[in-house]
Amino acid sequence: MTELNDHLKLLFARAAQIFCRGCGAPVRRDTPQTIFEDLSQRAAGAGDPRVVVTFPVVVPKNFSGEEVVRLLEAQGYTRIHSRAENQLEVVQDRFRMGSAERERVIEALEAALKIGQGRLNIRVAAEAEPTRDEPVWRYSDDLHCAQCDIHYAEPTPSAFSFNSPIGACESCRGFGRTIGIDYGLVVPDESKTLRGGAVKPWQTESYLECQGDLMRFARKRDVPVDVPWRDLSAEQRQWVLEGDPEWVNYDVSWPRHWYGVKHFFAWLETKAYKMHIRVLLSKYRAYTPCESCDGARLKPESLLWRLGTRENANGVLPPERRHRPRGIPWSEEQLVALPGLCIHDVMLLPVSRCRAFFDTVQLPKPLDEATGLLLGEVRARLRYLEEVGLGYLTLDRQSRTLSGGEVQRINLTTALGTSLVNTLFVLDEPSIGLHPRDMGRVIGIMQRLRDTGNTLLVVEHDPQIMFAADRLLDLGPGPGERGGEVVYFGRGGDITNARGSLTADYLSGRRRVDAGAGRRAVDAASPRIELLGASQHNLKGIDVAVPLNRLVCVTGVSGSGKSTLVQDVLYSALLKHKGKSSEAPGAYRALVGHRLIEEVVLVDQTPIGRTTRSNPASYVGAFDPIRAQFAREPLAKERGYTPGSFSFNAGDGRCPTCGGNGFEHVEMQFLSDVYLRCPD
Numbered sequence: 001m002t003e004l005n006d007h008l009k010l011l012f013a014r015a016a017q018i019f020c021r022g023c024g025a026p027v028r029r030d031t032p033q034t035i036f037e038d039l040s041q042r043a044a045g046a047g048d049p050r051v052v053v054t055f056p057v058v059v060p061k062n063f064s065g066e067e068v069v070r071l072l073e074a075q076g077y078t079r080i081h082s083r084a085e086n087q088l089e090v091v092q093d094r095f096r097m098g099s100a101e102r103e104r105v106i107e108a109l110e111a112a113l114k115i116g117q118g119r120l121n122i123r124v125a126a127e128a129e130p131t132r133d134e135p136v137w138r139y140s141d142d143l144h145c146a147q148c149d150i151h152y153a154e155p156t157p158s159a160f161s162f163n164s165p166i167g168a169c170e171s172c173r174g175f176g177r178t179i180g181i182d183y184g185l186v187v188p189d190e191s192k193t194l195r196g197g198a199v200k201p202w203q204t205e206s207y208l209e210c211q212g213d214l215m216r217f218a219r220k221r222d223v224p225v226d227v228p229w230r231d232l233s234a235e236q237r238q239w240v241l242e243g244d245p246e247w248v249n250y251d252v253s254w255p256r257h258w259y260g261v262k263h264f265f266a267w268l269e270t271k272a273y274k275m276h277i278r279v280l281l282s283k284y285r286a287y288t289p290c291e292s293c294d295g296a297r298l299k300p301e302s303l304l305w306r307l308g309t310r311e312n313a314n315g316v317l318p319p320e321r322r323h324r325p326r327g328i329p330w331s332e333e334q335l336v337a338l339p340g341l342c343i344h345d346v347m348l349l350p351v352s353r354c355r356a357f358f359d360t361v362q363l364p365k366p367l368d369e370a371t372g373l374l375l376g377e378v379r380a381r382l383r384y385l386e387e388v389g390l391g392y393l394t395l396d397r398q399s400r401t402l403s404g405g406e407v408q409r410i411n412l413t414t415a416l417g418t419s420l421v422n423t424l425f426v427l428d429e430p431s432i433g434l435h436p437r438d439m440g441r442v443i444g445i446m447q448r449l450r451d452t453g454n455t456l457l458v459v460e461h462d463p464q465i466m467f468a469a470d471r472l473l474d475l476g477p478g479p480g481e482r483g484g485e486v487v488y489f490g491r492g493g494d495i496t497n498a499r500g501s502l503t504a505d506y507l508s509g510r511r512r513v514d515a516g517a518g519r520r521a522v523d524a525a526s527p528r529i530e531l532l533g534a535s536q537h538n539l540k541g542i543d544v545a546v547p548l549n550r551l552v553c554v555t556g557v558s559g560s561g562k563s564t565l566v567q568d569v570l571y572s573a574l575l576k577h578k579g580k581s582s583e584a585p586g587a588y589r590a591l592v593g594h595r596l597i598e599e600v601v602l603v604d605q606t607p608i609g610r611t612t613r614s615n616p617a618s619y620v621g622a623f624d625p626i627r628a629q630f631a632r633e634p635l636a637k638e639r640g641y642t643p644g645s646f647s648f649n650a651g652d653g654r655c656p657t658c659g660g661n662g663f664e665h666v667e668m669q670f671l672s673d674v675y676l677r678c679p680d
Contacts, residue, residue, distance in 0.1 A: 001399055001407075001410050001414065002384075002385065002410060002414055002417065003381070003417070004378065004395060005161075007374055007377055008346065008378065009157040009160040011371070011374050012305055013155045013157045013160065014155075014370075015363050015364065015371055015375075016305035017305065017306055017307075017364070018143065018152055018304050018305050019305075019306060020150060021301075021328045021329075022147075023147050023148055024338060025147065027143055027145050029142060029143065030113075030141050032110045032113065035139050036105055038137075039051065039122060043097035044097075049096070049097075049124045049125065050095070050124075050125045051122050051124055052081070052093075052094045052123040053108045053109065053112050053120060053122060054081050054089045054121045055092055055113070055120045056089055057072070057087065057090055059087060061086075069088070072088075077091070090115075090116075092111055092115075092120070095108075118141040118142045119138070119139070119140045119141075119142075119144070120138075120139050121136050121137070121139075121146075122139070123135075124137070152301070153301070155305060159301070160298065160302055162174035162175075162176070162298055167299060168297065168298065169290060169293035170299065171290050171292035172290035172292065174297050175290070176289065176295045176296070177287040177289055177290055177295075178289075178291075179285050179287060180285065180288040181265045181284050181285060181286075181288075182284060182285065182286035182584050183241055183261065184576055184584055185200070185286065185576060186199060186201060186241075186261055186284055187200065187229055188200055188576050189229075189577060190228065190229045190230040190590070191230065192228065193225060193228055193229070194223070194226075195226055196226075197211075198229040201280070201283075202214065210264060214240070217244075221239060223239060223240070224236075240260065241260055241262055242260045242261075243257070243258050243260025243261075244257040244260070286584050287584070288584065291326075292327075293326060294323070294326055296325070296344040297344075298343070300325040300328055302343065303328075303343070303344055304325070304328070304342070306338060306340035306341060306342050307340050307341060307343075307346075307361065308339065308340035308341055308361045310339040313339065313340050313341050313345075315356065316349055316353040316356050317345055317348070317353070317357075319335060320336075321348075322345050323342060323345055325342075344396075346395065348395075348396060349394060350392050350393065351382055351385045351391045351394075352386055354395060355382040355383060355385075355386055358378055384413040385410070387441065387444075388412060388413055388445060389409065389441050390413075390559070392538065393559070397537070401568065403558055404605060405431075405433030405435070405438060405558030405559070406558060408434065408442075409438070409441070412427075412442065412445045412446075415449065421452055421454060423454045423455070424455045424456075425449060425454055426457050426458075427456060427457070427460075430442055433558055435560075437557050438557065439462060442465070443465060443468045450470075466495065466503075467492050470491070472489070472490065472491065472492040472495055473488075473489050474488040474501050474504070475487060476501060476503070477500060477501070477502065487500060487503070488503070488504065520550055527548045527549070527593065527596050528545045528546055529545070529570075529574075529591070529593040529596065529597070530590075530591070530592040531545075531546070531588055531590075531591055532588065532589045532590040532591070533587075533589025534569045534570075534586065534588045535587045535588070536561075536568055536569050536586025537561060537568070538559065538560065539565060539569070544565065544570075548596060548597070564586060567602065568585065569586040570591075571602050573588060573591050573594075574591070574594055574597070574600040577591060578599075611649070612661055613648055613649055613660050613661055613662075623647070624643070626646075627644075627647055630643075631643045641653075647660075648661075656680075657678055657680040658678035661678070663676060663678055
């Protein structure tokens with residue numbers, strides 16, 4: 001949303017260092033000069049040994065090894081160190097580093113790199129001729145790990161983008177999640193035992209045989225079947241879900257080992273050509289984290305590139321919390337030894353720690369001026385995010401999980417980052433979802449935009465913003481047909497003296513919103529729903545008891561976890577316990593009292609329109625009896641009209657020109673699309 005991702009992709013493509021997925025060593029382009037310097041240091045530490053410069057020559061398929069040798073001899077290369085099935089290792093020169101002249105060494109290295117197509121080997125020989133057991137130092141002038149013989153592609157911004165097929169994980173296509181079986185739906189009630197039907201899909205008549213298999217194999221494995229699911233050990237629950245390690249066959253008809261819930265659903269997938277099987281699978285499917293990228297959304301190769309040093313990275317993200325790319329056999333010691341952070345590590349950082357990381361990053365030389373400007377832009381945007389109080393958000397947090405106030409402040413940050421002047425900014429209620437504590441930050445941002453030469457036109461209800469306004473325009477005196485008049489226009493602080501303005505009455509205290517409001521007592525006997533151990537996003541393992549048959553308000557500063565608690569955890573958990581399809585709820589330990597309610601309904605800020613033709617009358621169902629009444633009119637009956645004849649959603653009644661929309665959509669090339677009132 002802040003376009004930081006675009007800047008980070010460019011920055012990693014320009015300034016990051018790649019580390020080999022095999023040995024974990026940095027992969028660099030070697031030159032004769034860098035090879036000479038490295039050789040000098042190594043030779044000094046090894047007691048000035050005799051070194052032999054060699055280069056590999058691949059034998060083409062349409063040539064024999066002898067033919068290639070003769071061609072090399074014609075060029076003066078008479079020493080062949082080793083011969084493989086399709087490759088020769090040819091000696092370029094031999095010398096002692098301590099006594100050889102720099103020009104001779106550089107010349108030998110240049111020739112070896114040229115004929116060896118960018119690769120050369122340095123063999124350390126204690127004797128006159130090197131042997132196969134003596135150390136070999138490998139070099140390459142390409143992005144190629146000479147030790148592991150692995151070639152790497154040149155970095156491009158697309159390689160660090162989950163929206164590009166070049167960088168996106170091939171399993172989840174860059175979404176970070178895949179549609180899989182949600183075991184929270186499979187075992188919705190953790191208070192049930194295995195014998196009592198904890199595994200929900202096996203309690204129907206069609207699959208009671210699987211329930212019998214579970215009981216039979218559980219006795220063999222000494223897995224308790226009369227203990228609540230939540231009290232089983234992690235190993236026992238894994239055994240129920242994953243099955244025996246010996247299980248290799250997906251046919252659950254004649255099991256000799258326990259197949260587990262996982263392989264039961266894999267077996268169902270083979271029968272998915274049947275409609276009732278597809279319906280059954282849909283009841284237990286949900287989005288789950290991608291097993292290939294572990295939520296990173298990128299290919300493993302993109303996570304080999306790292307930016308920064310060990311020193312400036314350790315202060316913001318300890319090694320044990322860094323992302324380990326799947327399918328890359330790095331040991332724990334190799335991962336800890338790697339400097340800097342990969343791009344997913346950066347995304348996992350809260351804004352405040354990410355800013356600390358980039359404030360101390362020093363770009364390697366030589367890099368052009370554009371890369372320095374890029375780093376400056378990243379630092380500026382991170383600073384803006386922290387100034388508006390969003391330092392706790394991680395960069396990979398999905399925007400759909402943000403509160404309304406957080407979204408508004410991010411949008412303001414984007415406006416700040418554009419550095420526009422002489423511009424009219426139209427803000428529609430920037431205070432929505434914000435706590436009064438955050439108003440000062442929002443007002444400060446708007447005043448900064450004003451002071452840089454911009455004009456701000458703000459639609460607002462918050463008193464703090466109204467009083468801070470240079471000019472305040474109050475429309476009224478009431479809503480709908482009672483509105484549309486200018487009630488007050490003047491300085492923001494002077495509105496309290498205005499007469500005939502409802503806004504002025506409330507701002508001055510002449511009227512109060514809570515006048516005459518009463519409170520219903522909540523005692524220990526009141527029924528309640530208890531959510532225990534909620535720990536999603538910003539929630540820190542809290543226990544919450546919600547009294548029933550009351551109007552309960554959840555309040556707190558923007559970003560404190562209100563929407564996460566109510567929508568992502570409580571609402572989704574209640575849907576699961578009612579057996580309804582939903583995304584996996586946020587992390588929690590237990591839900592008590594869910595049987596006290598029959599239904600759960602979420603009313604959120606999403607627009608209510610189901611289609612572009614929807615309006616309030618059609619949404620609440622008022623048009624159905626209206627259309628039926630028109631269809632009962634004598635002339636309608638005479639013409640054979642039905643209720644559908646009076647519908648703009650379907651049937652013969654809707655306008656054929658606009659399809660019942662009331663407007664026509666005109667696509668414009670290079671411009672925004674235009675919507676015109678339907679002429680018919």
